Amino acid sequence: MHELSITESILEIALRHAAGRRLASVHLVIGELSSYVDESIELFWKELxxxxxxxxxxxxxxxxxxELLCLDCHQRFPVRSRDFICPHCQSASALPAGGKDCYVDSIEVFE
Known part of the structure; x- marks a missing residue:
């Protein structure tokens, strides 16, 4: 249910930047490695x-x-499967290095 708090933040950011104008759309970027579910955010958005x-x-x-960072060879590589094997050195030791974010990219307002 962490989508509730992120949706509250998205709404606050969008309204602040709209500066009293009516919002037409909000463009979000959500990382593949985040645990946010689009449908849950939309549900909370409608309510909030x-x-x-x-x-x-x-x-x-x-x-x-x-994106993952190999702990052995320090190369970054895209997540391609659930095994998280580094394509450079075949190590299975890696940490998330990108794709965990969730942010408002832009908003559109009615003039």
Whole structure:
């Protein structure tokens, strides 16, 4: 249920930047390695935005690819499967290095 708190933050950011204008859409970037579920964010968005300048605004989702850092050879590589094997040295020791974020990329407002 962590989508509730992130959706509250998204709404606050979007409304602050809209500066009193009505929102048409909010463009979000969500990392492939984050645990956020688009449908849950949309559900909370509809509830939380009711009665605000964001009511009826559409959420647009873009996915950021996951990336790992090999702990042995220190090379970054994209997540391609669940085994997390480094394609450079075949090590199975890796940590997430990208694709965990969730942020508002842009907003569109009605003029």
């Amino acid at each position: 935005s009711t009665g605000t300048a964001a009511e009826g605004a559409v959420l647009q989702f873009a996915r950021e690819p996951g």
